[in-house]
Amino acid sequence: MNNFSFYSPTKYVFGRGKESLTGELTQWMGSKKVLIVYGQGSVVRSGLLARVKSSLDAVNIEYVELGGVNPNPTDDRVYEGIDLCRRESVDGVVAVGGGSAIDTAKAIAGGVPYDGDFWDFFAGKVVMQEALPVGVVLTIPAAGSEGSGNSVITKIDGLHKISLRTESALRPKFAVMNPELTFTLPPYQTASGIADMMTHIYERYFSNTPEVEVTDRVAEGVLKAIITEAPKVMAEPENYDARANIMWCGTLAHNGVCGTGRQEDWVSHFMEHELSAVYGVTHGAGLAVIVPAWLTFMVEHNPGKVAQFARRVWDVVEDDDKKAAIEGIERLKDFYRSIGMPVTLKELGIENPDIELLVKKLHENKGEVIGGYYRLSAKETTEIYKLAL
Amino acid sequence: MNNFSFYSPTKYVFGRGKESLTGELTQWMGSKKVLIVYGQGSVVRSGLLARVKSSLDAVNIEYVELGGVNPNPTDDRVYEGIDLCRRESVDGVVAVGGGSAIDTAKAIAGGVPYDGDFWDFFAGKVVMQEALPVGVVLTIPAAGSEGSGNSVITKIDGLHKISLRTESALRPKFAVMNPELTFTLPPYQTASGIADMMTHIYERYFSNTPEVEVTDRVAEGVLKAIITEAPKVMAEPENYDARANIMWCGTLAHNGVCGTGRQEDWVSHFMEHELSAVYGVTHGAGLAVIVPAWLTFMVEHNPGKVAQFARRVWDVVEDDDKKAAIEGIERLKDFYRSIGMPVTLKELGIENPDIELLVKKLHENKGEVIGGYYRLSAKETTEIYKLAL
Numbered sequence: 065m066n067n068f069s070f071y072s073p074t075k076y077v078f079g080r081g082k083e084s085l086t087g088e089l090t091q092w093m094g095s096k097k098v099l100i101v102y103g104q105g106s107v108v109r110s111g112l113l114a115r116v117k118s119s120l121d122a123v124n125i126e127y128v129e130l131g132g133v134n135p136n137p138t139d140d141r142v143y144e145g146i147d148l149c150r151r152e153s154v155d156g157v158v159a160v161g162g163g164s165a166i167d168t169a170k171a172i173a174g175g176v177p178y179d180g181d182f183w184d185f186f187a188g189k190v191v192m193q194e195a196l197p198v199g200v201v202l203t204i205p206a207a208g209s210e211g212s213g214n215s216v217i218t219k220i221d222g223l224h225k226i227s228l229r230t231e232s233a234l235r236p237k238f239a240v241m242n243p244e245l246t247f248t249l250p251p252y253q254t255a256s257g258i259a260d261m262m263t264h265i266y267e268r269y270f271s272n273t274p275e276v277e278v279t280d281r282v283a284e285g286v287l288k289a290i291i292t293e294a295p296k297v298m299a300e301p302e303n304y305d306a307r308a309n310i311m312w313c314g315t316l317a318h319n320g321v322c323g324t325g326r327q328e329d330w331v332s333h334f335m336e337h338e339l340s341a342v343y344g345v346t347h348g349a350g351l352a353v354i355v356p357a358w359l360t361f362m363v364e365h366n367p368g369k370v371a372q373f374a375r376r377v378w379d380v381v382e383d384d385d386k387k388a389a390i391e392g393i394e395r396l397k398d399f400y401r402s403i404g405m406p407v408t409l410k411e412l413g414i415e416n417p418d419i420e421l422l423v424k425k426l427h428e429n430k431g432e433v434i435g436g437y438y439r440l441s442a443k444e445t446t447e448i449y450k451l452a453l
Numbered sequence: 454m455n456n457f458s459f460y461s462p463t464k465y466v467f468g469r470g471k472e473s474l475t476g477e478l479t480q481w482m483g484s485k486k487v488l489i490v491y492g493q494g495s496v497v498r499s500g501l502l503a504r505v506k507s508s509l510d511a512v513n514i515e516y517v518e519l520g521g522v523n524p525n526p527t528d529d530r531v532y533e534g535i536d537l538c539r540r541e542s543v544d545g546v547v548a549v550g551g552g553s554a555i556d557t558a559k560a561i562a563g564g565v566p567y568d569g570d571f572w573d574f575f576a577g578k579v580v581m582q583e584a585l586p587v588g589v590v591l592t593i594p595a596a597g598s599e600g601s602g603n604s605v606i607t608k609i610d611g612l613h614k615i616s617l618r619t620e621s622a623l624r625p626k627f628a629v630m631n632p633e634l635t636f637t638l639p640p641y642q643t644a645s646g647i648a649d650m651m652t653h654i655y656e657r658y659f660s661n662t663p664e665v666e667v668t669d670r671v672a673e674g675v676l677k678a679i680i681t682e683a684p685k686v687m688a689e690p691e692n693y694d695a696r697a698n699i700m701w702c703g704t705l706a707h708n709g710v711c712g713t714g715r716q717e718d719w720v721s722h723f724m725e726h727e728l729s730a731v732y733g734v735t736h737g738a739g740l741a742v743i744v745p746a747w748l749t750f751m752v753e754h755n756p757g758k759v760a761q762f763a764r765r766v767w768d769v770v771e772d773d774d775k776k777a778a779i780e781g782i783e784r785l786k787d788f789y790r791s792i793g794m795p796v797t798l799k800e801l802g803i804e805n806p807d808i809e810l811l812v813k814k815l816h817e818n819k820g821e822v823i824g825g826y827y828r829l830s831a832k833e834t835t836e837i838y839k840l841a842l
Contacts, residue, residue, distance in 0.1 A: 065697040067468025072461060078714065079456025275694030278678035278702050285670030292666050305664030308454040312713065313667050321710065324701065325467065 095156025163207025208318025256348030484545025552596025597707025645737030
């Protein structure tokens with residue numbers, strides 16, 4: 065087990081109707097005037113935004129708004145939000161939505177107190193020291209951003225989709241999680257969220273760090289729970305308990321508890337980020353395509369942990385590691401298909417991907433050789449994109 | 454799944470030599486002069502206390518000391534610590550040791566800013582609103598107090614051993630966790646710690662709250678890891694990785710992540726606290742005796758979750774719930790015996806327990822009817838103590 069630091073100071077307030085506590089929690093995080101960040105309007109139509117506002121009103125917290133944030137959120141809205149916060153002397157940010165709203169809120173929160181261009185943090189030029197406090201009212205269980213210190217933003221100029229990781233500067237102070245708010249998610253978005261949270265676990269699980277039994281077992285446990293609950297939320301979108309399990313799985317998948325003490329991987333995310341940036345696909349659906357290809361590559365190059373994954377998560381009974389791994393990957397693909405996810409680029413709607421471009425941007429953004437579980441240069445990432453065709 | 458709030462803002466700094474960061478972390482938690490609380494002198498003999506002090510010296514943090522805290526720590530030392538802190542204008546507490554030192558440190562930290570008798574909190578008369586910040590350098594993986602908001606103190610007058618639970622007031626700000634510090638723990642203490650952490654999971658796991666798949670799976674995962682790693686630490690006390698896994702299991706067992714969204718039980722702890730208070734036995738060893746008796750009672754009264762425990766944690770293959778449960782309990786007892794734990798009161802050295810006294814004190818301290826998984830009055834708790842003979 066590697067040395068580690070784990071610090072997850074987000075207050076999770078979970079259950080029916082808990083969005084009514086947003087005002088009280090915003091007070092608790094020390095803000096008097098906040099920027100509310102939200103997405104494409106479903107939070108307006110559902111009345112959630114109005115409920116959040118009235119909760120802020122009730123404790124005399126002022127607010128301004130930044131709505132219309134897109135999926136795969138872009139830097140233009142971040143600049144806009146930073147300007148707005150400075151102009152209006154805002155001292156906190158509340159995201160109402162899923163990963164896109166939250167990641168935009170976080171990037172704004174980090175940018176406001178910083179003199180330079182906020183992109184400096186994403187470009188790795190500067191380490192973030194401070195940020196406005198961020199609170200979250202979660203509506204999409206997927207990105208896990210409600211419990212992570214991370215933010216993923218796409219720079220429009222050059223379509224660079226980049227993930228920033230902070231230990232604690234960008235961890236939300238609170239996250240309101242009401243599973244009822246997810247009842248109306250369209251099936252494709254529900255399933256994409258499931259593929260996304262599962263991949264957050266894989267990125268940590270597939271590791272060569274030896275002797276990490278406790279983290280392995282926790283990761284496998286959360287995956288098992290997702291596999292059990294996913295068919296229920298797909299069949300019964302208003303099944304509260306299944307939605308609740310999936311929602312909490314999404315948080316545990318990405319708040320770090322599945323990654324303590326081990327080297328992580330993250331190549332599947334990197335490879336998918338290029339797909340999203342170039343083809344605008346839904347992140348989780350892109351991951352459902354990339355991951356089986358990545359795993360298939362590993363059968364020939366580093367099958368050990370893939371075999372463990374097959375046996376412990378997919379109940380494969382097979383002594384030979386390669387055979388076990390192959391069977392596990394088949395079961396994973398069957399599972400993705402069963403919830404309506406694509407497992408090939410073609411099924412994702414990308415008939416003739418420009419693999420050369422994807423690989424070029426991937427290594428430009430992430431380095432010549434990438435990955436923790438197996439080191440991949442352009443030759444190998446090309447092969448993996450081809451395995452996904 | 455029940456509504457819940459989960460807030461675990463402890464910074465865990467885990468790995469070899471990390472005690473050298475104690476000064477820096479104490480600065481980070483905002484203290485300038487601390488009370489160092491420790492136990493029976495092993496931290497003096499090992500040189501750990503000296504290393505902690507030199508780390509504090511290096512950043513000019515002053516300190517006073519309260520050493521010699523006993524296992525099953527008592528209120529007299531808490532009063533002494535509170536007086537010392539007030540006299541010396543201390544603004545933080547650092548515990549160096551295991552549960553006894555940490556729980557004493559916490560009780561002191563809560564007592565210092567409170568005008569009345571600190572026991573008011575433990576007696577349930579007052580809810581703790583504030584406390585001095587507490588930091589921990591952990592030497593015994595067992596109580597999980599390094600990550601919990603709880604403290605257990607015994608009132609000498611009447612031998613009342615009482616647990617206080619706070620959501621966040623008493624959560625340590627930081628916990629330094631170096632597995633090497635546990636290499637020299639005597640086997641009986643190592644094994645007692647293992648039984649203690651496992652029981653922290655059972656108290657949450659055995660619940661009638663339906664549809665808590667994710668928390669069940671996480672709890673089962675941590676238990677599986679303990680069962681795998683325990684024989685290694687018993688056979689090779691200086692196996693770093695096994696010690697590291699066990700140490701982190703002890704934290705996850707009790708920081709709340711295994712208890713979100715469900716009713717909890719805690720009867721085994723309550724029943725053991727009476728044993729410790731009256732007979733002075735080691736808490737974990739007492740739990741190894743009480744738990745199998747409690748589970749055996751449940752076979753006839755509420756076997757469902759015990760059967761799940763048997764199948765998922767102990768790999769029992771058996772369709773009938775009662776039969777599965779009985780087989781699971783046998784495997785648990787075999788496991789406890791294999792690490793040198795007693796599984797009966799007799800093996801614990803209590804030949805003729807005064808069950809009447811234990812039951813009387815139990816219900817005096819905890820109420821006429823106790824337990825979340827199954828409601829128990831004096832008749833039933835008497836039966837369970839008898840099952841432990």
